[in-house]
Amino acid sequence: xxxxxxxxxSELFASFKNQTVAVIGDLMLDRYVWGRxxxxxxxxxxxxxxxxxxxFRFGGAANVSHNVMMLGAQVLPVxxxxxxxxxxxxxxxxxEKGFNADGIVVDSDRPTTVKxxxxxxxxxxxxxxxEVTRGISRKIQKAILDFLSRHVRTIxxxxxxxxxxxxxxxxxxxxxxxxxxxxxxxxxxxxKFDHFFDYQGVTLFKPxxxxxxxKLGFRLDSDEAMEKAGRKLLDRLECRALLITLGERGxxxxxPDKPGVQIPTRAVKVHDVSGAGDTVIASMAxxxxxxxxxxxxxxxxxxxxxxxxGEVGIVPIDRDRLFQELLDE
Numbered sequence: 001x002x003x004x005x006x007x008x009x010s011e012l013f014a015s016f017k018n019q020t021v022a023v024i025g026d027l028m029l030d031r032y033v034w035g036r037x038x039x040x041x042x043x044x045x046x047x048x049x050x051x052x053x054x055x056f057r058f059g060g061a062a063n064v065s066h067n068v069m070m071l072g073a074q075v076l077p078v079x080x081x082x083x084x085x086x087x088x089x090x091x092x093x094x095x096e097k098g099f100n101a102d103g104i105v106v107d108s109d110r111p112t113t114v115k116x117x118x119x120x121x122x123x124x125x126x127x128x129x130x131e132v133t134r135g136i137s138r139k140i141q142k143a144i145l146d147f148l149s150r151h152v153r154t155i156x157x158x159x160x161x162x163x164x165x166x167x168x169x170x171x172x173x174x175x176x177x178x179x180x181x182x183x184x185x186x187x188x189x190x191x192k193f194d195h196f197f198d199y200q201g202v203t204l205f206k207p208x209x210x211x212x213x214x215k216l217g218f219r220l221d222s223d224e225a226m227e228k229a230g231r232k233l234l235d236r237l238e239c240r241a242l243l244i245t246l247g248e249r250g251x252x253x254x255x256p257d258k259p260g261v262q263i264p265t266r267a268v269k270v271h272d273v274s275g276a277g278d279t280v281i282a283s284m285a286x287x288x289x290x291x292x293x294x295x296x297x298x299x300x301x302x303x304x305x306x307x308x309x310g311e312v313g314i315v316p317i318d319r320d321r322l323f324q325e326l327l328d329e
Contacts, residue, residue, distance in 0.1 A: 002299040003261060004326050005099055012300075016072040020154050022280075023068060023166065024144070024163025024176055025061030025190075025225055027079035029090040029114040031057065032057065037120045042297035043183040043197055046073065049120045054090050059115055060278075061161040063316065064190075067282035067304075068159070069097065073289075076151060078103035078144055079167055086112035103147045107140050113165050145175055152179060156289040157186035160199065164192040173198045188285040190277060205239045206281050206287070209246050230254035241294045243284065243301075244276060253298045254271040261295060263302050276305040279317050300326065 016065050019301040020058060035049040039220035058066045064075040077099055083106050090112060094101040112129040118122060148155075158180045179186045187202040195323045196215045199205060212229055213220055226244075233242050242254040252254055252267040287297035303325050304317045 001302075001329075002293075002296045003297075003329060004296075006327060009326055012287060012290050013072070013319070014294055016073075016286050016319075017290055018193070019156040019289040020074040020284055021068050021157050021159055021285050021289065022076040022078055022103070022148060022151070022155045023061050023065040023159045023161060023282075024078040024148070025064065026163040027062045027077065027090065027167035028059030028114060028115055028165075029093075030063070030262070031055075031114055031116040032056040033116060033118045035118070035120050036127075047120065047125060049118055049125060050074070054278050056093060056313075057304070058090075058093060060098055060113065060163050061159075062090065062094070062160060063126065064161050064278045064282050065099065066280050068184045069193065070287055070317055071281035071282065071286045071322075073286045074101055075157075076103050076155065078148065080107045080110070080140060080144075082106070082110050082112040084111055088112045097119070103151075105140055105143050105147075107136060110134075110166070111135070117199065131165055133164060133166050135166050136172070138171075141169070141172045141175070144172075145179065148179055149177070150206040152183045152185070154186060155183075157188060157203075157285050159285050160187065160189045160202075160276070161281065162190065162192045162195060164194045165299065168195060170195060170198050177202065186289055187287070188281055188288075190281040199236055202237070202239050204241045204243060205237055205292070206235065206243045206245065206277070206284065207233075208277065209244060212244055225259050226252060230260050243280070243298060245280060245305075250296065251280070251302060255294055261298075263298055264319050265302070267305060276295075276309050279304045279308045283317065292316060303329070 029242055032055045034053045035051040037049055038045040039048050041048050061079055065075045068075040081090055110132045116128045118126050140299045188204045189199045189202050190206050219228050245251045251263045253261045283301035283304045284297045306320050
């Protein structure tokens, strides 16, 4: 962990506004149904939630984009929505927040991905998902690549946010990485299981513990096993840095020719871990694009994740609170 002084922290945070980050990934609409429970259903042993209100928030790569914006950087959300009411709601959220939404492509052949969370008395009761996960067409891929190519000179870094919802096919991943590398841009990847090893030569690769365990096929239940996993992934992916998130245990950072650095969680009270990974990848990208070291960025991201885990539902990071908590460390 890095101990920041005010001068260094102020320098980094002031640089955030000079960065433009393209967030390429599966855009989702998060629908929250808020209510209370006072009885059990006579039809089945389940609670009856009496609905009091509902709200919509950014989900998936949209939430990553929101975090980037809340940190003070410029952001280009890039992805696909359906030609449906949920897509309109999501697009309206982007417009209301002042995003440049030109990189959001409407695909009439698929619905907008929607996650509905039912919450009663600040407790998450159940979640329903509406989605189609087949790969997007080459026509849609080309439209997105054309958009990125037109803006690549102004982009500081690329975040690739994969939820296995169909946007990031192997061919499309290769094309995006080629565009970024050929223009000397940083690439930050939050992977999922399906295309785990397709992200070669990126700046930062950020899987979680379960994804690493599943892909490598052995338990990461000791320091030796964790170190082995880190070295194996660094060698295979040829990435500049690897950050494995460990849930309540924090995260561990690997760089070539350096021992792994364990970073304990900063969460004091965990209400909801949903979206913490989005906050981590956004914070890493903005900080490193602003000139931080990898360890400085990981320290910032760890504090940011601790803050959002203390909130109910998926919420973006509060920049001022993050600055103060880092300064008070």
